[in-house]
Amino acid sequence: MQSRLLRCVECDEIINMTEHDFSVEYYYDEENERFIEHPKDDRKSFITGHRGHDIEELRVNKATYVSDRPYSEPLKTGYFEATNGRETFVIKKYRDTIESPITYELINGHIEIVSVELKIQNEEIRRQIRTEISPPISEDKITRLMWVMQRVVSQLNANILLHDSLESDNPLISYCKLDNRSLEDMIELGKDIFEKEEFKKIRDFIYANSGHDGVMAPLVKRQFAIKNFCQTGKRVQVKQGMLS
Ligand SMILES: [Zn+2]
Structure with missing residues (x-):
């Protein structure tokens, strides 16, 4: 599936543009026993929210993908690195519930394999x-x-x-x-x-x-850590990957 990862340079917000942005999702309305069409508007809300802002495309480095959960686990949180050619960012990818869309979050830092x-x-x-x-x-x-x-x-x-x-x-x-x-x-x-x-x-x-x-x-x-820099320039660790 084709997808493009876009970053709003001003807000540091991320959207992954996929074919799904144009698709329709169906929800089952139990009371009336029928399916309800629910068009997805991820793309529209991003475009509206960042109108006039500088938007750039990020290139994903797939080999950097890490997660402390299996690929088959739907509710896992994963991390990978992406770059605009000048800077590299960590992208956090997760969803809160099975029904909710995948959220992408930008972290200023890098992924380190610590052991x-x-x-x-x-x-x-x-x-x-x-x-x-x-x-x-x-x-x-x-x-x-x-x-x-x-x-x-x-x-x-x-x-x-x-x-x-x-x-x-x-x-x-x-x-x-x-x-x-x-x-x-x-x-x-x-x-x-x-x-x-x-x-x-x-x-x-x-x-x-x-x-x-x-x-x-x-x-x-392997175990990983997401390392970033807080405002004082001191190195802090925001996430430690654990293995079961
Ligand atoms: Zn913006």
Whole structure:
């Protein structure tokens, strides 16, 4: 869908012009049991409210989008950066209720990734081993395997892993892929835990689940903060992104 993000330079107000501005919405009138046409007038009210003001178009940097909620969550608040070519702004995007239109708000500042954490999918690996391998492997051995995996993964650089990653439903969580070297290291260390047939099964398990969509894929979890400048020029933080 085509859309254009416009900023009133004087009021610092934002409107996202989309095809929807011309569309009609329907509301169900329960009392009279019928639908009522309700033309949207987002664009009209913006144009009327900012008549004679300087309006400029902002270019959106989609790669900067962050939110502490999944993409599929309708009531989330998201942030992204947009620029007029000279200055960069943070645009806050949210809606108060499912029925209300999306609101765009301009924040003078920038989005900062404040932490990047690399994790293995502990529970998923454990569950998958129980499902795939029989006779069952003792929980104690699986726990020791987890330590080994965590140790190997902790040596890796999350920012490099992100170059070849798969986005999840949450913009702050990505699935990465282990390189052969890491897989081999895990298998080598596994020799201290498993023997013979059991070792072979674990080795095959590690290779078979090593893709982006496999349970061996480490997760990169990021946290963000919106940093801006208050009037005294002191740096303040207005929003900290938290992960559940
Ligand atoms: Zn204005």
